[in-house]
Amino acid sequence: MSELDAARTRTAGGIRLHRVSHRYGRGPAAVNALGPVDLEVPPGEFLVLVGASGCGKSTLLRLIAGFEAATEGSIEVSGATPRPGDTAGVVFQQPRLFPWQTVGGNVELALKYAGVPREHRARRREELLTRVGLEGTAARRIWEISGGQQQRVAIARALAAETSLLLLDEPFAALDALTRERLQDDLRRVSVASGRTSVFVTHSADEAAFLGSRIVVLTRRPGRVALDLPVELPRAGVDPDDLRASKEFLDLRREVGRAVKSAAAA
Template structure:
């Protein structure tokens, strides 16, 4: 194993307790008809400093589990513990990045980044200092006084990541944050996110539909079944970073994941047709 590869996986081997533990987690929504079971029997741990990717077909509950971990939704079965405390509501220990950047258009980039600090009554000068430090980390130091509509899509998502980092969370939860970006920008944003992960030392849980994206980013890939979502398997990715998508190892893992997901995608399509 190369020195860089060891640096990427070392946080998971230091003997610390997991940062996040999901035990028997399920989520069911009551409807006018049959109950809608989104997730069932989820047992999962996320280590401190680990990069975990959720991969599965549309509607399998990946984002639902992310929102349960964030405290935006409540599990109907089981429990989720983060940093030793059971999750019942959002907290500053967990940062969340959505598919859309969701920046306030009337605020500057710097004001968006430090909005959470403003809600905590942090003085204006200190907020400005934090914004400068974090925006420099994500390569947006010159955008601090710009409005979100003056930024490209990739820059807006970098600002959204910066906003999540401003509160110094222990874990970042990312719900397909690069889905709307073109292929070239997506690849650059993946490199950017790995750099931020290394620098910040946070855990990351990242939701995607894209097999290549999962391989490029993850320490471990959690493969979900079709709804009701269960964990089908968890695959460690032992390739050193940066990962060459043209390498035989990359292609072999992509083929394995494609085989694992084929039946689940077919089941998901059949379920969607049944609902229609």
């Protein structure tokens, strides 16, 4: 890695993975889940990890979040070892909201843990709910809103943490196709507005092509980088429906889909 690249990944939100591998278990029963993987992710990039089930995508995300330690190699986020709760805001496949709290209460609790002073939390809560398209819902109970709205609350809660990194592990997988597409549109908009570095895990070539500013396809287990592809599609000032219908998008989706199939079979 050049000195320039190293400097870029030390700034807020930059990610550096050097010869990262991960195994589950020990001895003859050990499972090699990942690696070795080398990646440099500059600040502000929206990186999508895509591949077949079991290829190590979620494992890699957990390592970046600091939830697990790599068996081999090193990981740095903003020039430091990842620490759970401090390194990134994380959105999971299920919203994992607190049902005894209101929509606003869930977000305010995240703001409390992020160290936002009490007197500023209400204003910040409303800003975050508006950002994810949930203005006016702060007083509603979790069971009173749809699954798609619950996932929006989860994204708002992740954005409450004043981290420069957002990690998303198949957050839309359990949603119907229309809700999923709407949330993709919103996440793309929020990503552009926030400028945060993001890492998004998905099975879907379509989702990867739409969301990513860069796409990394992983091989089957143990997951390695099969394709590292920068995306040239515009990220602002374009109608999402027009983008999905464009030849450039359709060509990219086809290329990623073929790469996923090839990597899964290799």
